[in-house]
Amino acid sequence: MVQTATAKKLTAGIITLVALSLSLCITTFALVYSTVSLDSNLFTMGTIQLNLNDGVPVIENREIEFEPGMKVSRDFFIVNDSTDSVYYRIYFGHVDGLLADVLEITISNGDQVLYRGTARDLTRRSSIGLDDELSEGARRDLTISFYYPPEKAAYEDEFLEFIMCVDAVQAKNNPNRLFE
Amino acid sequence: MARYRSSRGNGVIVACVIVAILLIISICLLIFLPKVGISINLPGNLIGNPENSVITLKELDEGADARFNVSNMFPGDSATKTYTVNVNHAGVEALSFVAEMGAVSQLETEKMNIRIGINGSKEALYEGPVVSMPERVRAEKDADEDQVKFDVTVSLDTSAGNDYQNKQIELWFHWWVDDTDYNPDAVQNEAPKKCVPWCWSMCPWCWVIPLLLAIALFFTIIIAIAWIVFRGRRRREAMLTGRRLGPGDLGLAALFAAMGIGGSIAINKLLDGKPEKKKRDPSDKYHRRGK
Secondary structure (H helix, E strand, C coil), X not given: CHHHHHHHHHHHHHHHHHHHHHHHHHHHHHHCCEEEEEEXXXXXXXXXXXEEHHHCCCCCCCCCCCCCCCEEEEEEEEEECCCCCEEEEEEEEEEECXXXXXXXXXXXXXXXXXXXXXXXXXXXXXXXXXXXXXXXXXXXXXXXEEECCHHHHHHCCCCCEEEEEEEEEECCCCCCCCCC | CXXXXXXXXXXXXXXXXXXXXXXXXXXXXXXXXXXXXXXCCCHHHCCCCCCCCCEEEHHHHCCCCCCCCEEEECXXXXXXXXXXXXXXXXXXXXXXXXXXXXXXXXXXXXXXXXXXXXXXXXXXXXXEEHHHCCCCEEEECCCCCCEEEEEXXXXXXXXXXXXXXXXXXXXXXXXXXXXXXXXXXXXXXXXXXXXXXCCCCCCHHHHHHHHXXXXXXXXXXXXXXXXXXXXXXXXXXXXXXXXXXXXXXXXXXXHHHHHHHHHHXXXXXXXXXXXXXXXXXXXXXXXXXXX
16 A cells, blocks of 8 residues: 555656656757748749630531532630730531531631631641730630532532630740740 | 664754755845845846847837748749848847748748848848758857847759749748857956846856756765665664664755745846836747747
8 A cells, every 4th residue: 555655656757767867858949949930922833724615516417508609607605814925726526527627717816817728728737826925814706607618519428527625824924925 | 883874864954954944044145135235236237128038020029920921922023121230239249040931831942941130131041941951050140239130041943943833831930049159258358138047147147047057966876875874774764763764854955945946036036027027919820838
């Protein structure tokens, strides 16, 4: 019984001693160490985003029955929803149908013709619009027209299907207008 | 034989208590002597230290929002901010700096680069990805130089792709000084701008700290010996004297010593804290640690 009480007192004494020693060590450490910290330095990245004709196709499926000599024009637009100026390029993707080599397509910005040729030839590599810098929030109204040359009447029952694509890239820090 | 051993045990305890009291008295004397004009160890060299810190950030002291925030970053963008670190003690020959990713960061990226330069020098202390930064970047300085300007440039690599769009990266900056950055020999021939525990000059701190360490060591050894001595004899002592000496008395001695140590630190702090203290900005939420 006596032994147990003594052991308890001894334990308490040792624990106190260790705690005191630790406190002293911590105090001593704090005296030789000084630091200043600056938290919450935030770096937020910008965004590149475009609105291409509100997602509506420039020409609807089977909207028009094309006949030789016929020309159809449609307006569409591009809005820069990015947080900075961009360069953009327009091209056709997934072009399908024999009319891809027949219809003469013209894309123009007002009176300025940006492209004239077939749908097949307007690829990512030959894309247009590269020289046009679109500032933040700016809108570009463009026109696309489809002309069926009369001499190609043999393709009357064929079709053309394509995806209109627009790529955008930051104008800042990009003097060579690199998209990749 | 048993009685003799018991007396010896008593003697150790009494000696511990007496030594503790004597040490406390000597510490108090060391602290108060300069105040009553007996000693030349005047604590008057404790001047002009706004935070009692070895280093402070000038931008924080001025109450400005010192955070480095950049929005709308694109690949190739970079931004620079200069921070001025005030060094309030002579003898500090280097400052350490590190930047690390904060918890808010949405990317752990190699594309976020940081460049650290000092005092407008073209030579960088570090230049590369934040995530690859070493644990400390040391900026060497003259021992008596009281300001170091850190030019922190953060840039987003041109190869950063679409994954980085609209993401946020948080960085934490830390500056610090520890004993590896301090050279006491550099201030031997000049009065320290502020008394620091490691200057070993003529001021209470320089006596108190080694003294406290000596006390702690002394009591640790004494108590360890006493414990060993008492351990094998407590039964016989109980039979012969009816009173058990040991843990209680040892605890009391340790308590006296602790009170002396704590009291002397508190008193010294009070004495040191008197000179012109700047008010700290209540909006300052950046944590500081240490003295």
